[in-house]
Amino acid sequence: MDQVSWLKRRKPRIKDAKKLDVPDGLWKKCDGCGEILYHKELEKNLWTCGKCGHHFRxxxxxxxxxxxxxxxxxxxxxxxxxxxxxxxxxxxxxxxxxxxxxxxxxxxxxxxxxxxxxxxxxxxxxxxxxxxxxxxxxxxxxxxxxxxxxxxxxxxxxxxxxxxxxxxxxxxxxxxxxxxxxxxxxxxxxxxxxxxxxxxxxxxxxxxxxxxxxxxxxxxxxxxxxxxxxxxxxxxxxxxxxxxxxxxxxxxxxxxxxxxxxxxxxxxxxxxxxxxxxxxSDDARDRAEDTLEQARKQGL
Ligand SMILES: [Zn+2]
The missing domain is CATH 3.90.226.10 (2-enoyl-CoA Hydratase; Chain A, domain 1)
Structure with missing residues (x-):
């Protein structure tokens, strides 16, 4: 088979591959590194890229x-x-x-x-x-x-x-x-x-x-x-x-x-x-004041 007919034969297959539809919103491309990210994974990572750390808006x-x-x-x-x-x-x-x-x-x-x-x-x-x-x-x-x-x-x-x-x-x-x-x-x-x-x-x-x-x-x-x-x-x-x-x-x-x-x-x-x-918090402030008060009493 010469090269030209091989290319001709391959062409339709590439077209076929395109027909395999990916459901909308299942994958998202990272704006930071270009990685293709699975939507569920992205959601789990609070919409940040697990690879480069890019934060999606x-x-x-x-x-x-x-x-x-x-x-x-x-x-x-x-x-x-x-x-x-x-x-x-x-x-x-x-x-x-x-x-x-x-x-x-x-x-x-x-x-x-x-x-x-x-x-x-x-x-x-x-x-x-x-x-x-x-x-x-x-x-x-x-x-x-x-x-x-x-x-x-x-x-x-x-x-x-x-x-x-x-x-x-x-x-x-x-x-x-x-x-x-x-x-x-x-x-x-x-x-x-x-x-x-x-x-x-x-x-x-x-x-x-x-x-x-x-x-x-x-x-x-x-x-x-x-x-x-x-x-x-x-x-x-x-x-x-x-x-x-x-x-x-x-x-x-x-x-x-x-x-x-x-x-x-x-x-x-x-x-x-x-x-x-x-x-x-008030609790933390109270605790800090208590500690200071104790330190004062102990003459520190
Ligand atoms: Zn990324």
Whole structure:
């Protein structure tokens, strides 16, 4: 058989192979290393790649499940919904974008707020949903986070925020920017009351959210490889007219430069947060004071 007829004979077989359909969603290609990952395995690894550690972007619902004690999460402040104060239209109407995002995510806004137990500790939890208009912060997100923080002050419990966002929502103009001041002011109040805020930065955490509550944690935790910054690298490069260092604006770079306290794999995220909550708890404070008191009595 000459080479040409051999190729001709092989061709249909290759076509046949293509017909073997893989059920949709059974496998997923890793964006980090290209490995083909089995969906069940991916779910077991909390949507991180077992080979290279790449963290896939996940919804606020999934994060809420991962972080909270089973059955303890109660969603709060669900009634707040965006209005369209500027009558904003770009390629689509803002109101249409909101409607589409609501349908897609099943939620009214880009942040889920609620109370929950984490390792037994009662907390107020705010989780941004990148799937809802890029997790952008408009008036509703700002108001929900401010109110949730006020509730934390009243209940004397910690606040945990998890960010995954493109920043302030341009469709609400300056009203979105004002949320930076509002959330920061309420977190300052939380701080005055001696209550902790744990800020988790997932990929990506940028713009006005980085410039406000996402960077105001007593402890700032980032997911590995997360892009964290205010303006994007291209804008910075054009402004300062200098090349940027390798890994610029990635979680690891920010930790090296003191902007992030810890980088925690998603599989360890809950246990690390429980340890931090244990550390900040009244019990721990009482125990520390007892130890100090005893040491004083013993003249140490
Ligand atoms: Zn991978």
């Amino acid at each position: 996940i919804s606020a619902d999934k994060y809420t499940n991962i972080l909270t004690d089973s059955g303890s999460y109660v969603e709060l402040l669900t009634g707040l919904e965006s209005i369209d104060p500027l009558g904003f239209v770009d390629s689509k109407k803002y109101v249409d974008r909101i409607e589409a995002a609501k349908k897609k995510t099943g939620h009214n806004s880009a942040v889920l707020t609620g109370s929950a137990r984490v390792g037994g500790h009662l907390v107020m939890l705010a989780v941004l949903d990148f799937g809802f208009l890029g997790g952008s912060m408009g008036s509703v997100m700002g108001e929900k986070i401010a109110r949730l923080t006020r509730m934390a002050v009243e209940e004397r419990v910690p606040v945990i925020t998890l960010s995954s966002t493109g920043g302030a929502r341009m469709q609400e103009g300056i009203l979105s920017l004002m949320q930076m001041a509002k959330t920061s002011a309420m977190l300052a109040k939380l701080d005055e009351e001696g209550l902790p805020h744990i800020a988790i930065q997932a990929h990506p955490t940028t713009g006005g959210v980085t410039a406000s509550f996402a960077s105001l944690g007593d402890v700032i935790i980032a997911e590995p490889g997360a892009l964290i910054g205010f303006a994007g690298p291209r804008v910075i490069q054009q402004t300062i007219k200098q090349d940027l260092p390798d890994g610029f604006q990635r979680a690891e770079f920010l930790q090296e430069h003191g902007m992030v306290d810890m980088i925690v794999h998603r599989k360890e995220l809950k246990s690390v947060i429980v340890r931090i909550l244990d550390f900040f």
